Each structure stands twice: as structure tokens, then as C-alpha cells.
Amino acid sequence: MAAAPSLRPCKADAPRYLPIAEHGLIGDLRTSALVGTNGTIDWYCPVRFDAPSVFAAILDADRGGSFELAADVPARTKQFYFPDTNILITRFFADDGVGEVQDFMPVVDDSREADRHRLIRRVLCVRGSLPFVARIAPRFDYGRASHTVRAQEGHTVFESPGLSLALTSSVTVETDGQDAIATFKLAEGEAAVFALDRIGGTVQPRTCPLTEAEDLFDATVRYWRRWISQSRYRGRWREMVHRSALTLKLLTYAPTGAIVAAPTASLPEQVGGERNWDYRYVWIRDAAFCIYALLRLGFTQEAEAFVRFLSENVHLRKGPSGPLQIMYGIDGRSELPEQELRHLEGHLGSAPVRIGNAAVNQLQLDIYGALVDSLYLYDKWGQPLASEHWDTLCGLVDWVCENWDQPDMSVWETRAGPQRFLYSQLMCWVAIERAMRIARRRGLPADMPRWSHARDTIYRRIMERGWSPKRRAFVQREGEHVLDASVLMMPLAKFISPTDPKWLSTLDALGEELVSDSLVYRYDPRVSPDGLRGEEGTFSICSFWYVEALSRAGRVDDARLAFEKMLTYANHVGLYAEEIGRTGEQLGNFPQAFTHLALISAAFNLDKALG
Template sequence: MPPSLKCVTEIRLAPRLSGAPIADHALLSDCHCAALVTIDGSVDWLCFPRFDSPSVFGRLLDADAGHWSIRPADHYTVSRRYLDRTLVLETTFSCPAGTVVLTDALAMGPDNRGHALGKGAPRLMIRSVTCTEGTVPVEVSYAPRPEYGLLRPLLSTVDGGVTARGGAEWLVFSAPVSMDIAGSTATAHLPMSAGQTHYFALHRSTLEEEPAWIWSQAQLADRLDATVEAWESWSEMHQHYQGPWRELVHHSGRVLQGLTFQPSGAIVAAATTSLPEAIGGERNWDYRFSWVRDASFTMEALWVAACPDEASDFFEFMTTAAAGSIGPGTPLQIMFGVGGEHDLSERTLPHLAGWRDSRPVRVGNGAWVQQQIDVYGELLGAAHRLADQITEVDDETLAFLTALAESAAQRWREPDQGIWEVRGEPRHFLYSKVMCWMALDRAIKLAGALRAGHRVDAWRQIRDEIWQTVISEGWNDKAGAFTQYYGSSDLDAANLMMPIVGFLPADDPRMLATIDAIADRLTDDRGLVYRYSTEAGVDGLAGTEGAFLLCTFWLAQALAMAGQVSRARAVFERAAAYTNDVGLLAEEVDTESGELLGNFPQALSHIGLINAAWAISQADSTA
């Protein structure tokens, strides 16, 4: 059977304190910020009010960095799922004497049905617990630790809940029962019987804003119902893909939507920071920002999975964010904060132990200062794919898109850090050249809409020059394939994008040889694809990393485009099998244990899943 959204039941004899497997987490989103909830019913990651804000709960990265758990006091088995067509999580705990169901959501705004998902979101996390049969004692532990666990706030009881004050945060915890406070942790024990439901909530503001307040049980019930309806309505309006693995594709579309910052149109690469690419290694990065590349890929994937009516917002965000950062002598910055911020300076948080002692924990990302010339192609590729959705963009956006093509024409000969953001010396990476070709190819096709017909001849001449150079300089007879950079014999999975973007047909003999070389020599024992060989030392970092799920889906997509559909299906299912019990993927898979690694959930992995499924469906329809 093909992979689908699974429901796994596991026995839990005692709660874990930290270091839970990455796959044990589920995502909540209000299209402003994100939370991760463990299979044990603990919120171990929550950043208010934006994806990139300091965490309020950070036990994901350190046992003392805060959590909010709701779980039975007895031994239990547990299963969970997302409510149909939503990112509202339902966890069912089965105990010897009864069953309780925990429902978790980051609340949507009051008028989010069908459109503007997340607009006016109240910065509110809701958790309801219902006893559906028998009697179950339930434990609640609320331990906020703002600013990545640096603060232990002052907790005070108030009518209907608990307030927390510390630093710039004002947190109000709504509870239907009295809470016992010890230091900066509040706890409660609830004997529940069949038919009882209790709602808990966390509301957040800052000292400069209107204070957060206690929510009544009726208000929380209404807001939770409205959040479910908002997701259902959005899915009904936007999701129409009917091909193979429909459930996984639609769910991946919702995940990508959940990684969108509604106020600006920015899209983050993942909901977390510093989840490692190898346990105990240094490849730990903050992914809570909007990469031009990842966001552009997201918009293209949403074209398949979710009819992106946010396309205009995205391009307007990019235009505004990039203002002043592109032009003659000025390369496009490759990533921005979700509000359009440019300075994303990287620092470490030495007080945090890291997930399973994987240090350092980083916030910010030093890659913001890198030159990566592929970004011009990815943005113009998204603009071309979404041309029907961006027919009414303003003159500034049209000028921005034209400037992208001009920059690609000027910069394609320059070395850069490439798609994998190597921290070694710049090189002439093949993928970057191909993306500059793509920038000009798509600009030529968009020339009428861009009002740039007078530039077509010059663009065509440079596009063809790039093509000839890549063919002559990028092929390596020793490797029998296109390789990572000019003069290299090392393979790079990014070259699987060559047929995907139309640089060469997938059944071209050189492309078939490259596909086979990657499948044979750049995979682990499970058949999952590495990005490149870390042994070559090109990335300037110590240690190794896991197999990369996006690259494995690229292999499936390229095989489908080459007409090798059964082989493509096998590769797709091999990668999709690593979705966790609620259909989420991290960035990588550990080559020894098979455990998910890297930031989570990872937009690129879900993008790869969507596009590979689409390619296989198209190959099936033309077979």
C-alpha cells in the first residue's frame, strides 16, 4: 500500500523529559507562529508571536527551557491524528480505566473561513481535554520559560488561571481548575469521568500591547470550533489535486500553508532552529526565516497542492524586502526575516544543551550575507508558474522581476556559495549556473507581462551562452555525469533539477547518465539520496549528515520525467515512508538508525513530495 497519513499506537509508561525523537512531534500553526507537540501531549516548542520569536516553551532544545504538558497520570497507550483537512491535532490516550482525547490548536482569527487564513489570529493556543469513557486522572504541567529559557517568570494565580510576567512578555494561562504554583511552574491534577471536557489556553501580549486576558470555557470552545472550520474551509476552497498520494499531497500543502507568515506573505523554511543534521554535530542552523529559494519552491508546490491565492502577497513581500538590495553591483540578499528584516546575524545560545546535546544552538543565520546566484532563477521560475495568479501586481513588482533577470545576466559567471550554502570558498557550482539560465528563460517567456520585450534578444543570447558553458564545463568524463562545480568529479543531487526546470530533457543520454550515477553512487543503504559527499570537504564543515529527503524526491521526479515511472514510484514511496504518524517530514534521515534529523517540519521535504507526486501523476496520464 502507498504511504498515507498513518496512526501509530505506542505504549508510554513514563513521560520523557527531553530529547524526544524529532518524529514524535506534531506541528500547530496560526500562520504567524508555530508550536510542536510531542506524542506524550507536551508542548515542547512555541515561539510567540512570530515564527522567529524567542521561545516560550523550548524543551525541544533543553530540559529546562519550558514546556506545557497535559497527559494521563496512569499508564497509557496513545494514538493521534490531525482532524480531517486541518492542522488541529487530536491525541487519544487509552488507559486501563478509561480514555481521554486531547485536542490542540493555535487559534485562527474570527473571520478566516475560506480566505486570509491566519488574519487577525489572537496569539492564543487552545488545548481541550475530554474524557470519552471511564475515569482517568489527568496531570497538567505549565512551565513557561521565555527568551529561550533564560527567564523564569513570576507566576501569580488570578480568577480563572495564572499570569506570568518576565522580561517583555505578558502571558495569561486560562484554566478551568485551580493551579498549584511552585516557583515558575504551575501544576494541576484533574480526576475526569466520561462526558467531561476542560479547556486550557495560553494568551500572549507584550508590555506595549493590550494585555492578554483570561478566556472563558465557552469562548475557548467557540474559538476552537472556528479554527477547525477555518482550516476545513481553506482546504475545501484551495485543494483540488486528485492524483496519486492525494492525502499526502493535500496534507503537505497544509503544512506549507502553516509555514506562511500571513501578515507579510513570507514563508519560513521550517518551524525550528538547531535540530541537527547529525546527532552531536555542528550542522545546526536556524531555519525560521524566509529563504528566497525555499519560499519560491513553496509557491510552486502550492500551485499543485493548494491553489496559492497568496501569490501576489508573496511577490509583494519579496519586492518590499529586497528594496535597495538588488541592482547594479548589489546582489539579491538570499533570505529575510518574516517581516522583511535584512540583518539576520547569527549567534549561539550557550545556556542551551541542544537536542540530544547537539551544540551549538544557533539563532539567526549567517548565510544571509552569502552570495547565491541561483535565487534569480527560482524567483522567476515561481513567477512564471504562478503567472495567472499575479496578473495585477504593481509596477514596482514588475520592475523587481525584470531586475532579477538583469542580475542573472550580469552575475552568472561569478562563483558563489551555491544552493547548499557551503561555508567554504565560493565555487562555480553547476546548479547556480543552471538557475541563471532558468532566470533568463522564464524572463523571456514573461517578457510581455514584464513589459520587457526590448530585452528579449539580449536575454536570449546570454541564456544560450550559459547553456553552452554548462554543457561544456559541467560534464565530467571521469564521473560519467554532470558534477558539482566546474572541474569537479564529485556528484551533486542538485543536478537532478536540470531536467525538472527544462535545461535538458530527462531522457537525454547525459541526463540519464547523471540520474543513474546519483542513484548508484550518492545514496545510502536504504536508497535515500545524499546532497553531496561531505568527504570532499567542499562545505567547510566538520562531520557528516544524513540522507536528504528533498533530493530523494527529486530523484523520483526526474525518473518520472524520464519515463521510468515504476522506478520513480519505488523511490517516492521509499522517501514518503519516512513521514511520521501525522504525515510530517524533517530535512534528513539518519543513515544508520533511520531516524528523522534536521529542522522540522521541513518545507523543502514537503515541496519535494508534492512535486514528485505531481510528476508521477503526469507521467501516468501520458503513458
């Protein structure tokens, strides 16, 4: 089911904040930008995903900075992706003409030109004539750093202490205080170009003529189409699956092979609430699940790159939170200090705005299962694991055998203290079981008696203490009767038969308590306090897990209806944030890798069930 295009008024009575869902994403495999349906770039961190922003109006309409580019007359807008690419088009419909802005970042090789980090905005008039206005208003270092602006040999240069940007344009640009502005009119068939480059060192300002912009547009189209053509998916929901794959690719950091959980920071899980986090890092869990989804589609190079990221950047350690951190910087760094940006008001007043992430040192045992499962699939569908990787994996599994029954924070990163979560024990079982599969298939050395004993002990513990006779369901943690959507992974991970009576009873209980018209809450904070105030929306990855669990249980008609309903909650270009609010709005960081990888998995399994 294709998402409906966005069609909304432009400029007149425009709100201070566009809804999160009213954006598309562009990127160059190093960083990305959000472009609103009004033609404004209101999130952009030059150079790399986790760099300080220069456009962050989505977090503060007054102090965040933006790059506005729109028709200078009342107009309606429609936004869509150029087919099978990550080039975004925002079209303006006015009384006297139709124009469009084509936004993209050229994908370049590892040469010095990659350091330019060019963002191109091509403006075309396709019918009649249309006036346009542009305002380029960078606010460096999340709006904390001052900058100067000056005209220099046909360029407009914005300089701050830590970063300089050069704007080149085929139309006249004038400075206006700290900003730059341009007004121009295009007749049918005419075009204009704006290019914003990071400069400094060996990268000097460079013009971007119309012909060069057109050549870069064509080259970028070829890159994305060549990449998506490798997909093996031929099922019923090809358009949505391929959009999700293209989105996951946008979230990869090419220099290291890292995959970020989302390209944004501090977009709220509840408008006006405090559940605002920075997701521009590599979560071992999220990245491992991404590898699973991309491998299913046939993209083995991304899996190879992520394994290389692990081997080159992630070093095992000793300590109470285990040999692995739950997340790392995109360059492998381990320190991600969390801080609040009190000068920013937050999206729709949702404070505090946070960068960095204090959850980095939490113990989350489930990451070992996600990682080993992805390595098992890589070994099976990609390349056989190297001997040094196997030695490292064995060390991780040995540690899991010793520590699987520790209380931890688990998959949802609660801040209410460690508990013995069923999901964490389940994924420890997965870590050991998948390692045993690799060892048996490849004939690799392993302490099989020890691993087998630990695996079976975990299984019996979950079946005995994770089952609530009172609820007739598997529950969130030992000694409680609280439901949690993370248990949907039990049949998906092949821990329990999807038609086991205990599982079917659990599925019914989840449907009654946590499911709302196909949308699934991860848990109820009122009965399972997580250390934070406020409520949250339904968790979209759980909604797709629910679809997959239904299809595996043989409830194929229910699964298809739930899946089709979930597709209607995508935004106009097929993107999902982390959560969906009570009135259908997208909430949380956007777009969210977790959601898109779960969509791919659900589509695959539902296609298989439907035959």
C-alpha cells in the same frame, strides 16, 4: 499511502528527549508549536515564528521550558490530525479510560484579537474515567530571562521583562515556584480547557469557558477545511499531498505574506554534531519553490501575498552579494545576526544551539532562478505581473546576465568558500529563460538580444564544463568530478531533455553513488568538503527530486517505488524534517518546507506519468 499512527508508552521510563519525528505541528499563521506524542509542547515562540521561545525543551530538557499535559497514569498514546485540519489530537489509552488532548491555535482576522496569540488545549475523557496532570513551565527568551508567576482573578500570569503570558483554565491551577501545576480527573463525557494567551497593552487576560473553546474549535475546523477544499489535486496520494499543503500553509506569516523555511531552530542534521541552524526566516529560494507547489494546487492567494511581501519588504541593494539577500526576516528585515546559546545543551546534546543565521550575506546565484521561475508561474497561473514588478524583474535579470559566472556558495550554503557550482549556473539560466518567456507571452519590453546571448552562453558553459567525461555525468562544479544531487533539477527546470543520453547517464551515476534505497544524499562531504565537521543524513528534497527525474525519464515503475518508499519515512502525522538518518530517524529542522513542496511536485508529475 497514509502514515501509520504513533503508539508509544507514556510517562514510564520516558526519555529526556522525544525524537524529532515524535511531534505534530499546530499554528495560527503567525507562529507555531510542536506537540510531542507524550502530550508535551516543547517548542513554542509566542507572537511570531522568529520570536524568542518560551517552550524549548526540545533543545534543552532542563532549561528550555515546556507545557506538559498527559494522563496521570501509565498510558499508551496515539497522535493524529483532526481530518483536513491543523488541529492535533493526542489520545491516551489507560486501563480505566481513554482521554485526549486537542491542541490548536484559533486562526483570527487582523483585529486586535490577533495579538492575543491564543494557544488552546482541550482535554476530553471519551471512555471510562482518567486522571490528568499538567505542568506549565515557561522559560522566557530561550531560557535566558527570569520571570515571576502569580494568581490574578482566576488567571495565572507569567511575567518576564519582555513578555507576559496568561493561563486560564476550567480546572484549578496552583503555582509551584516558577511553574504552574494542575491535577484533575475527568469522567466519560467531561472536558477541561487550558488557554495560554500573550497579554499586554490592549490585550488583557480573558477567560476561556468550555463553550467558547468548543466554538473556537469548530471555527478553526471550518477555516482549515475551507482552505484545503480549494485544492485542485485529485491524484493517487491526496492525503499526503493535502497534509503537505496544510503544512506549507502553517509556515506562512499572514501579516506580511512571508513563508518560513521551517518553524524551528537548531534541530541537528547530525545528532551530537554542529550542523544546527535557525530556519525561521524567509529564504528566497524556499519560499519561491513553495509558491510553485501551492500554485500547482490552485492556491493563488498565497502567491499574491508572497509577491506583496517582496514588493513591500525586499529592497534591492548594491554589493558583492547581489541585489537580493538569500534570506530575510518575516517582516523583511535584512539583519539576522547569528549567535550561540551556550546555556542550552541542544537536542540530545547537539551543540551549539544557534539563533540567527550568518549565511544571510552569502552570494547564492541560484535564488534568482527560483524567484523568477515562481514569478513566471504566478504570471501564468495567478495574476499578471504589475508593471513595477516587471521593471524590478528586468533589473534582476540584467544583473544575472553580468554576474552568472561568479563563484558562489550555491544552494547548500557551504561554508568552505565560493566555487563555480553547476546548480547556480543552471538557475541563472532559468532566471533568464523564464523572463524571456514572460516578455514574449505578454509583449513586454526587454533587452532580448542581451538576454538571449547570456542564456545561450550559460547553456554551452554547463554542457562543456559541467560534464565530466570521466564520470559520464554532470557534476557539482567546474573542474571537478564530484556528484551532487542538485543536478537533478536539470530536467525538472527544462534545461535538458529528461531522456537525453547524457542525462540518463547522470541519473545512473547518481543512483549508484548517492542513492540508498530511494533515499538521496545531496553530496558526499568526504570528497566535497563543505567547511563543517561530521556527516549528515539523506536530504529529503533530493529524494523527491529523484522521483520526479525518474518519472520524467520514463522510469515510471522505479519512480513510483521510490515515491512510495519515501512516504514510509514520514512521521506518524505525515510530516518530514530536512533529512533522514541512517536508521530512518528524522533529522534537522522540522517540519521542513523544502521537503513538503518537493513531495507535492513529485506526486503531481508521477500522477501525470502514470496516467
